[in-house]
Amino acid sequence: MTITQSTGKFDPARLARIDGFVKERYLDTGLLPHAQVLVAHKGEIAHFSSQGPAREGGKGIDESSIFRIASMTKPVTSVAFMQLLEQGKVALETPVHRVLPEFKGLGVYTGGGGGVPFLTRPCDRVMTMQDLLRHTSGLTYSFQYRSNIDLAHREGKLENWHGNLTLDELVAALGKLPLEFSPGSAWNYSVSTDVLGAVVQRLSGQSLDAYFAEHIFQPLAMHDTGFMVPADKIDRLTDCYTFVPGKGRTMHDKGEDSAWSHMPRQLSGGGGLVSTALDYHRFTTMLLNGGTLEGERVIGRKTLELMAQNHLPGGADIASMSKSLFSEEAFGGVGFGLGFAVNLSPARSMLPGTIGEYNWGGMFSTYFFVDPLEQVSMVFMTQLSPSSTYPVRRELKTLIYAAMN
Secondary structure, eight states: OEEEOOOSSBOHHHHTHHHHHHIIIIITTTSSSOEEEEEEETTEEEEEEEESBSSTTSOBOOTTOBEEOGGGGHHHHHHHHHHHHHTTSOOTTSBHHHHOGGGTTOEEEEEEETTEEEEEEEOSSOOBHHHHHHTOSSOOOGGGOSSHHHHHHHHTTTTOTTTSOOHHHHHHHHTTSOBSSOTTSOBOOOTHHHHHHHHHHHHHSSOHHHHHIIIIITTTTOTTOBSSOOGGGGGGBOOEEEEETTTEEEEEEOGGGOGGGSOOSSOOTTTOOEEOHHHHHHHHHHHHTTSEETTEEOSOHHHHHHHTSOOSGGGOOHHHHBSBTBOSGGGTTEEEOSSSEEESOHHHHTSOOOTTOEEEEOTTSOEEEEETTTTEEEEEEOOEEOTTSSOHHHHHHHHHHHTBO
């Protein structure tokens, strides 16, 4: 299925190149199982294409297909937190331990781990809410494979959404581990946004799924977005794959008996949601509109403007501050705001684009961007981890910007 219509912003023939490119390079070769691309101008869909089967041997994906969006959950959690900030319940400079006392007295790693007690030193300053939003907290992820702290994450199965710790139990476990660095001194992709989800729960008095439903998904009519897929929609959930070196694309989670068919034990504000391209398009359109959609205001315009600025210390970019992932040259000129990456310099990122455009993706290779100046947004859906396997997201961005009039 492909919908391409002229909005005056795009050359339809150039937009149409997207389908052929994706089919030839990624689908015919079997590199990706399927691909869905939605491009919009001022919220109006200019191009929407769906290619490839939803499940092995099954029908093709379509507008009803449901995908695991992983870290595209992070902007949703960030908006939820900023709603509470707007109500005066919290501030960016609020120390995290004021809301999560489990984080009181955290220290910075100096030694130990791997069966040996951790050694720490005091932090230069306390962790703030801004640190959680921009990933300068000193926390880490289990899949980093670079320190004894992420080893402790793996040994304790801290990030096992479907069977180990609740969100409160995750916070308690993290409060017993050292930080990788003193908050604000470096950038490290981490469980920061999961911790932010716990902050939302504590401040609101609601579970994270209930808060999202009432304050974001219902106002935006995102009826197919949540932490699980109900039984009457499970036939719409796509198969999900992972790339294994030497083996290629292998099954990770089958749609028909998916782990997402039941509510996870741990509600991951950093990566737990499922959604559709059309639902997430409603979210990106709200962002593009300055926080409102069809008469429903989700967040204030000036609040959103604050979120979409680079918050890294000294105006730095990810490449210069990262301790691990995203330290590559391509992340030069890419800052980080309150929940998503921010384009600081198209020249340094080596991609056509716009200063002030913001974006993020998920580990299953999904992706979105919002360009306030050009009034353009896009949503890309597929299901293959890790997201670094192929440069498809950079290629799609090149094709989309090349199609602009």
